[in-house]
Amino acid sequence: MAKSAQAVRTEPLAGRVSGSAGVQVTPAAAAVRVSLRADPENAKALSKALGLELPLKPKTTAGSLPGRLVAWLGPDEWLIIDETGDPLSDLRKAKVLHSAVDVSHRNTAILVSGKGARATLESGCPQNLGDAVFPVGAASRTVMGKIEVVIIRTADTEYRVECWRSFSTYAFDFLSESAKDCLA
């Protein structure tokens, strides 16, 4: 069988930039993503395989990008994002019961950063994103406008918005519109 040319990857938001004086809205780099489901009793073994402690408290994360970041999404659900390694093969080493599903291409992410980042997100997200309840390192699956997203606070004025691929145009356009009145 003839060896064919490697297919190139076309990311849904490639080349888009937006924002305003107080906020930048940019597509995130490609990453490996895994939807991990397991009984939290098995968190220890899975943590060992992944090389970081699976967060067990609601709305928290462990690790950071561009390496490996794990966000708690539910009592038995985590989203792993990794821009450099291969969490799927790491998880294969864990012999405890779990489900690991590759969702690298299901999601895409948008980075929202700058003084007006929080106000930009608050334009579409009814959840409280204030420092007291959503500090750096917090993550939550929530809604933005008319779609579901996962918001991760990666730094004081930096957020990562994960959404499904086909909703990314809406998400990007919505954030661009919100950025106009980011109060910064």
Place this chain on the structure above:
Amino acid sequence: MSGTNRIKGKGRLTPARTVRFTFDGKALTAIEGDTLASALIANGIHLTGRSYKYHRPRGMLSAGPEEPNALIDISRDAARRTPNVRATVQEVFDGMRAKSQNRWPSLAFDVGGINNFASPLFAAGFYYKTFMWPKAAWKRVYEPIIRAAAGLGVSPSEPDPDHYANHYVHCDVLVIGGGAAGLTAALAAAHAGAQVILCDEQPETGGAFHHDTDASIDGVPGWEWAQSVTAELRAMSNVKVLSRTTAFGYQAQNHVALVERVTEHLSNPDAALPRERLWQVRAKQVVIATGAIERHMVFANNDRPGIMLASAARTFLNHFGVAVGAKVGVYTACDSAWAAAFDLKQAGVSVPAIVDVRMDPDPALVARARELGIEVLAGQSVLDTSGKLRVKSMKVGRASGGSRRDIAIDALIMSAGWTPSVHMYSQSRGKVVWDEPSQRFLPGRHVQDCASVGACTGVDDLADAIAGAAKAGHAAARAAGAKAGKAWSAPKSATAASWAGSMMGSAGGAGAETSVKAFVDFQNDVTAKDIRLAVREGMHSIEHVKRFTTNGMATDQGKTSNIHGLAIAAEMLGKPLPQVGLTTFRAPYTPVTFGAIVNHSRGSLFDPTRCTPMHGWEDAHGAVFEDVGQWKRAWYYPRPGEDMHQAVNRECRTVRDVAGMFDASTLGKIEVVGPDAAEFLNLMYTNSWDKLEPGRCKYGIMLREDGFIYDDGVVGRIAEDRFHVTTTTGGAPRVMHHMEDYLQTEFPHLRVWLTSTTEQWAVIAIQGPKAREIIAPLVEGIDLSNEAMPHMSVREGRICGVPTRLFRMSFTGETGYEVNVPADYGEAVWKALWARAEPMGACAYGTETMHVLRAEKGYIIVGQDTDGTVTPDDAGLNWAVAKKKPDFVGIRGMKRPDLLAPGRKQLVGLLTRDPNIVLEEGAQVVADPNQSLPMTMIGHVTSSYWSENCGRSIAMGVVAGGRSLKGTTLYVPMPERTIEIEVTDAVFIDKEGVRLNG
């Protein structure tokens, strides 16, 4: 000069800062900070519009948001025009164009004014009584005429060029209202360490201090105190002060909607600014400090331009420096109008008389009036007024009789007392309580985490209001969990003049024995007489009176009229007022623009548009798209000169002769993982999954509990503990939820997890005799031979160097593959496949061709050939129902007697006797075309197409007992002809399935 009625040295505006505007085309000058109302009065204009029903000349009644009368059309340019803007709220900006409404041909001479003379015809309930017959006329004649005549302003016809912003915010304490009480509460809460939002509807805080210049707090005049407190609040990092911001909706769990008018007052607003901001506040505690609204007096012809609330006249004087007239009469039942009279007199305005309905007003007030040279007429009434376009005189005397005299005036100010503004409290689902001593409805128990303070709770004394607000603000902060904070003490002393005294209902000379026009609701033109009529005609509940008369139903929500209306109804009914009840207050408190509510959700943001990874290629190759839910799916690919029919015929032929490529990415996909995955699928589907080996696929049917088909799709077993489930495009989210619901509630013992992978995979279907030849050179690591990879199998390998899950399956009846690749590779792999397919003569095909090809094979589409009342047996799919399984969702439903009864509608093929006739989907099927109407319908057509491959039309449908009717002739009666059809098998091509396994 910014108007002849400005009084030098009065008011808080800076005279040098002038702005120009037009009113009905006339160029006028105002001062920055003027409302349109104050600017018009400064220029001697009281007449601003014609009333709703009788087209009576009207002017400003108030100086605030409660304004029922002065509704103006405001525009900046052709596209930025807003009807029904309250002149008392709209600030004048340079270049503003204002236009009066509801008048033709001109404001001063209005033809519609004839309604005033014909008013006996337009009594309450007029529409209900008059337009009853003939019935047909309602739709064609009455309704269009009424609609054309109704409404005040004309809605704009151009698209709104502005943008709007939305902000969800959370805080410890939200304070609604920036008067003395609200400011105090905010200050107390902020010093107690709480995160505070204070909103106030006016450009500047201060509430009643806009008009009341008698008050002082800790020795400082009230207005100055308010401004310095506001500056203090603005400087605090834990406080957000929002002015020009109205709280208009109090929803559940302290969710309060505010609208901030950002650019409405600016001459050249920065294009980057939103016109309005919607603030959706979620507050731990809410302090309601909404104050009180003055009521007018209800007497004959109380609606002439120049007749207004006393507090309004005082605001125009003390805040805007404008005298509402040169000779101002006063008619009151409340002390506060006296203060207005004194202020006017001291500013040099002539005040000929204060008419007070009370027999013995406060002697101190009387003495002060005498001192200022104002005549006091106690125990008397204003019995009537005169003046066509502006009040000219008032007729004064005792209602009981005796001498009367006309006093010349050019303005008349009035006060029937103050109504606590309980709108927000009532919206929070609190029930108002009647307070007998003060004759007012007041907030009762608060049902949400909120408190009311100040004048809206009926507190009359300023010092009491401040003390109560300080306590409530502090308590709110503590209740919200604020701990930090520094010592702060509330203002120690506060003094203000009395606002005592009130009356409700009609005043002397406008009682039940009269037939004068004494207006209760100015905006809807409801008089005291109308309310009495409603009671006489049997409306005994205030809710009925309200609907019959429309009292309080205009956009001002009866802020000035509700209590009067209620009192008049109660008097007529001979019942105490609280027994008649108060109508419910609903959001919005004041009108809100559609723009603020719709906000971002318009244009492309109205609803998400979902596109597949191959969308760009499809678009570039001329695809016409159809909407499937939120998805855009390629429908067909017309070549130059082809219509849809020709394109679909060509695509159908090409797939069966050569091959076709189809974008199936929108199919729902769920990864089912875990040791109990097969057991879970056994419970969710009618089929049995135990024996399905890894690498094989199966068509599955999913039922609801009631035994009817819910969804279908092909499921591939990837590994012992891993299944790749597909669902219909439209069913993807609900099937996922359906499965998750059962997993969590019915089968929590199963060790299995579900993950949506719909968007992880781009899916390219390659169907047709040359399908294998097209993909073969690009595939690595998979033996594609018929023996190694037969129909209904799945393999993992690589295509174009990227991972793939390759399914051998078919929805066309041809040899077929569905290439699943990670979504970002979809476009590249599609292009690589197309580069092979196109030279072979294959085509790209869309959903229409997919529909035709599957119908040629009799494959159903859930939702088209089924409608939620079709069982597997009805659809001829009994083969897919496992006979030995003890349980699955729908197993009991399927055994219901009516689902087993003979004569159920069954899916069959329907062929027209004339092969060129294509039936209409949805058309009804009958056995005897000659029966009388209404005919007995025994079924209907579910799918119908022209089949180029069959050289004739084909159709499927459901027909009662259909399978036993094969070979018989039935009929489809249509308006123009009756079509003869034959019941057949539903497979029209390759009944043996040779092509499928080729």
